[in-house]
Amino acid sequence: MATWSTKPSLIAAAIVVLGLSCSAGVAHGRRHGRSFVSSYDEPCKEMRLYLHDIIYDYSNSTSNSTSAAATKPTALSTAVADPGYFFGEMVVFNDPVTEGTALPPSLNETAAVRAQGMYFYDRKEAPNAWFSFSLVFNSTAHGHGTINLMGADLMSEKTRDISVVGGTGDFFMTRGIATLSTDEASAGLEYFRLKMDIKLYECYV
Ligand SMILES: *[C@@H]1O[C@H](CO)[C@@H](O)[C@H](O)[C@H]1NC(C)=O
Ligand SMILES: *[C@@H]1O[C@H](CO)[C@@H](O)[C@H](O)[C@H]1NC(C)=O
Ligand SMILES: *[C@@H]1O[C@H](CO)[C@@H](O)[C@H](O)[C@H]1NC(C)=O
Numbered sequence: 001m002a003t004w005s006t007k008p009s010l011i012a013a014a015i016v017v018l019g020l021s022c023s024a025g026v027a028h029g030r031r032h033g034r035s036f037v038s039s040y041d042e043p044c045k046e047m048r049l050y051l052h053d054i055i056y057d058y059s060n061s062t063s064n065s066t067s068a069a070a071t072k073p074t075a076l077s078t079a080v081a082d083p084g085y086f087f088g089e090m091v092v093f094n095d096p097v098t099e100g101t102a103l104p105p106s107l108n109e110t111a112a113v114r115a116q117g118m119y120f121y122d123r124k125e126a127p128n129a130w131f132s133f134s135l136v137f138n139s140t141a142h143g144h145g146t147i148n149l150m151g152a153d154l155m156s157e158k159t160r161d162i163s164v165v166g167g168t169g170d171f172f173m174t175r176g177i178a179t180l181s182t183d184e185a186s187a188g189l190e191y192f193r194l195k196m197d198i199k200l201y202e203c204y205v
C-alpha cells in the first residue's frame with residue numbers, strides 16, 4: 001500500500017516539473033510564438049543535402065582533409081580478409097555539407113552547414129558503417145542550430161534510413177528520418193559523397 005501513499009507526492013512532483021518546464025519554455029524567446037507541428041504522414045520540413053568526406057590518407061593535403069581515422073582496423077579485420085574491410089576502424093569527421101554535389105570552393109571549417117561526428121566500420125565480410133553525427137547549421141538559408149542523426153549505414157543497400165533523434169536552435173526538439181545514399185565514392189573510400197534526404201516529422205514552426 002506504500003505505492004498508493006507515494007502517488008500523490010509523485011503527481012505533485014510532476015506538476016512542479018511541468019510548471020518549471022513551461023515557464024522555461026515561455027522564457028525562451030526564440031520559441032515565442034512558434035507552434036509544434038507533428039504528422040507522421042507529411043513531413044513538416046524537407047532538405048536534400050550532400051556530405052563530403054575526405055579522409056586524411058597521408059598523401060592528401062592536410063588542409064583539404066575533413067576526416068581522420070582515429071583507430072586502425074582491428075587484427076580481426078585483416079585476419080578475416082586481407083587488406084580487410086576496416087572492421088573496428090573509427091573515423092572522426094568535420095565535413096562540409098552542400099546543397100549541390102560540387103565540393104565547396106574552400107574546404108576550411110567555415111561552411112554554413114557542417115557534419116560533425118564519427119563513423120566506425122562494423123562488418124567483417126564487407127564495408128559497413130555506423131554513423132553518429134550532428135548537422136551544424138550557421139546559415140541564412142537553413143537557420144541556426146543542430147540536427148542530431150544516428151543509425152546503421154548498411155553500405156550494400158542503395159538507400160538506407162537513419163534516425164533524426166533530436167535538434168536544437170531552429171530545429172528545437174525535431175525528429176525524423178534521413179535517407180542516405182552514396183552519390184560518389186573513390187575505390188578506397190578516401191573520398192565519398194553522401195546524398196542525404198532529410199524529412200522531419202516533428203518541428204517547431
Ligand atoms: C584528396 O582530396 C581530393 C579532394 O580534394 C580527392 O579527390 C582525392 O581523392 C584525395 N586523395 C588523394 C590521394 O589525393
Ligand atoms: C584541394 O582541394 C581543391 C578543391 O577544393 C583542389 O583544387 C586541390 O587540388 C586539392 N589539393 C590537394 C592536394 O588535394
Ligand atoms: C575559408 O573559406 C571562405 C570561403 O571561401 C573564405 O572566405 C575564408 O577567408 C576562408 N578562411 C580561412 C581561414 O582560410
Ligand SMILES: *[C@@H]1O[C@H](CO)[C@@H](O)[C@H](O)[C@H]1NC(C)=O
Binds near residue numbers: 138
Ligand atoms: C557563423 O557565421 C557567421 C557569419 O558568416 C560567422 O561570423 C560565425 O563565426 C559563424 N559561427 C560559427 C560557429 O561558425
